[in-house]
Amino acid sequence: MSAKPVNQRAWWFILPVLVSVAFSALIPLMTVVNYSVQDILSPSQSVFVGWEWYKEVLRDPELHSALYRQLVFSAAVLAIQIPLGIALALSMPTTGWRSSLVLVLLAMPLLVPWNVVGTIWQIFARTDIGLLGYVLSQFGFDYNYAQEPADAWLTVLIMDVWHWTPLVALLSYAGLRAIPEAYYQAARIDGASRWAVFRYVQLPKLRGVLMIAVLLRLMDSFMIYTEPFVLTGGGPGTATTFLSQYLTQKAVGQFDLGPAAAFSLVYFLIILLLCFVFYNFIKDVGTSEQRGTSP
């Protein structure tokens, strides 16, 4: 493939995007930076405090435990949803009305507003009147997501798997469909096994869609708020208090705007750092693979 021509006027094409994003992202971001270095006593009265809030936030033990819970949760989300989504994409029918039906059915959880997701699961997981809770307790499990921290955590995780695995599956499915027939024929001629076809044909071709799937799931699971808020309210205790919950408690509950702003920026930087690491990791894995396997 020949290199793309250099054309600085391409900036004009990007300009509308830049203006819109600057307007709706940079201005709020700068406002938050401004809050984070001030002690806001009232809307008209504030004092510059420099790094004070950042120091406070970074030393906050509750923040450390919320961050730890968050990392475990997001790691679990990625570890389950990415393989599960790929497996689903591999097993979906490719043509006819069945593929349409499966696509529409599978996409349904994605289309439910997030607070409704929480509400559905709140009822669905209840042992007295909910399908999941009822069935689990009939089988003799001592399940109660409102009381047991482990149950609450697992319920939030399963809810998230239910909610978001279809996104990974849809993207992977589209990625698989884009693989030219010739690749499979070549693999057949080589007598490649199922695993080899997956490992050397399908997986490398899915790199692009998996990149976006991993990044979206990483950042969205890191910012999960509405669903656990409705389902468990962050409890019992602090079992499902992830970073967003804790941040909201600080910002809205205690109305500590300065520390909350410093917290959000630290939070933002953590997500940014993780995404950057994943972005470069997947990018590099991809290129070395292509060099190794392409004919």
Add this chain to the structure above:
Amino acid sequence: MNTRSFPGRWLFLFIYLLFTFAPIYWMVHMSLRTNEAITGAFAWFPESISFANYLNILTDPSWYDGYINSITYVLINTVLSVTIALPAAYAFSRYSFLGDKHLFFWLLTNRMTPPAVFLLPFFQLYTALGLIDTHIAVALAHMVFNVPLAVWILEGFISGVPREIDETAYIDGYSFPRFFVRIFLPLIKAGIGVTAFFCFMFSWVELLLARTLTSVDAKPIAATMTRTVSAAGMDWGSLAAAGVLTIVPGALVIYFVRHYIAKGFAMGRV
């Protein structure tokens, strides 16, 4: 025989679809029952089917206005996002220019702002502009997360179109705008469909920003649904019926773009 998939795939798919459908079944189930029946006792199937909850929603303006508001800002957002993302995606796909790689990643970073604290600046910004409680405010705010995604997806589709097509069109004497609209857009209509689906979906399900920026005139359906707690307890039946109805528009959209998804896309850049 089939090296593209794995043994037991149908069973696996069937079980997963059951898992996907179970909570939705439960919501439909609730929506067809009365509140007394829902909280009264467990039942696998509704004792008697009643559409009272649906009728209630479809005849009460304070309910169905929520749907109209949501659909309005979602459509504005989808059209705006796709429109401004198209030229940007084209530029990222076809040219290299100063800072292009960093810019591409930077765009995505705008999705990473935790909402809790950013709600207040958003509220202040849109208040200052006099846009509070309008559909356009929510549509603009949702562009923060939809535009970067739209650029990313469209870029993949555009890179799938050979550059020779652009060059041939110029040789044939097409001006850029005419080429873009008459030749190029039809070539990537699958990409536009898929992108529109994702924009629609992410804007439709978002609640925090939408609720913060609206009060009455542009109040989204998801916010309407949060006020079903009354003195008599939760109105589970209406809530479930409203929930079922929130799936309908998105299901229609995915039904229309299903062929585009099934045809496949690779998201070339990375």
